[in-house]
Amino acid sequence: MSRPAGGERPAVVVLIGWVWIVLSGLALAGSLITLTVFRGLQDVSINIRQQGAADLPAPLAGAAWLAEHFTLIVTLQITTVSVILIIAISFLRLHPWARPALLAVQYLSIGVLLAKAAWWWSHIQMVAGGLGLSGVFESLARGLAVVVVLLYGVPIGLMIGCLHGRRVRRAFASNGPPGGPSTP
Numbered sequence: 001m002s003r004p005a006g007g008e009r010p011a012v013v014v015l016i017g018w019v020w021i022v023l024s025g026l027a028l029a030g031s032l033i034t035l036t037v038f039r040g041l042q043d044v045s046i047n048i049r050q051q052g053a054a055d056l057p058a059p060l061a062g063a064a065w066l067a068e069h070f071t072l073i074v075t076l077q078i079t080t081v082s083v084i085l086i087i088a089i090s091f092l093r094l095h096p097w098a099r100p101a102l103l104a105v106q107y108l109s110i111g112v113l114l115a116k117a118a119w120w121w122s123h124i125q126m127v128a129g130g131l132g133l134s135g136v137f138e139s140l141a142r143g144l145a146v147v148v149v150l151l152y153g154v155p156i157g158l159m160i161g162c163l164h165g166r167r168v169r170r171a172f173a174s175n176g177p178p179g180g181p182s183t184p
Helices: 011-040 042-051 058-092 098-131 136-163 166-173
Strands: none
Touching: 011 058, 011 098, 011 136, 011 166, 058 098, 098 136, 098 166
């Protein structure tokens, strides 16, 4: 593996690369375990589908749809996480294409995080009202949504800032193909 001109890979590259490798590995293991458990619960899935989504209350109708498409959903998760794992490993190896690819993953992560938070925020009142737990519960749930966005969003934002930083760009530019374009 070639190194930047200074002889050392910047510590931030190592940190960000390993964070994504660990997170991807954990997500991959979790998805594989989920798929294995789901295979063991096929009877439950079949019973839900046989009852018919039209006869089920709204939350269970959603569960019926998930049960029907679960293998596809988890297979897509496994594929996505595997691609991110390859990107993270390539990032550690300073492949020039890996920095913009990891940036794309991080921007998408922020987008997914904000979309989930918006969904949660919009459904808090419906859930709280349905359970008869309005007022304090809604405030706590909205506060939790803000905390979750900050806990996940701030580290991702810091990594995005580092990936745009001069030291990281220089490390990837100096590791590019001879005579090829450098990373901006």
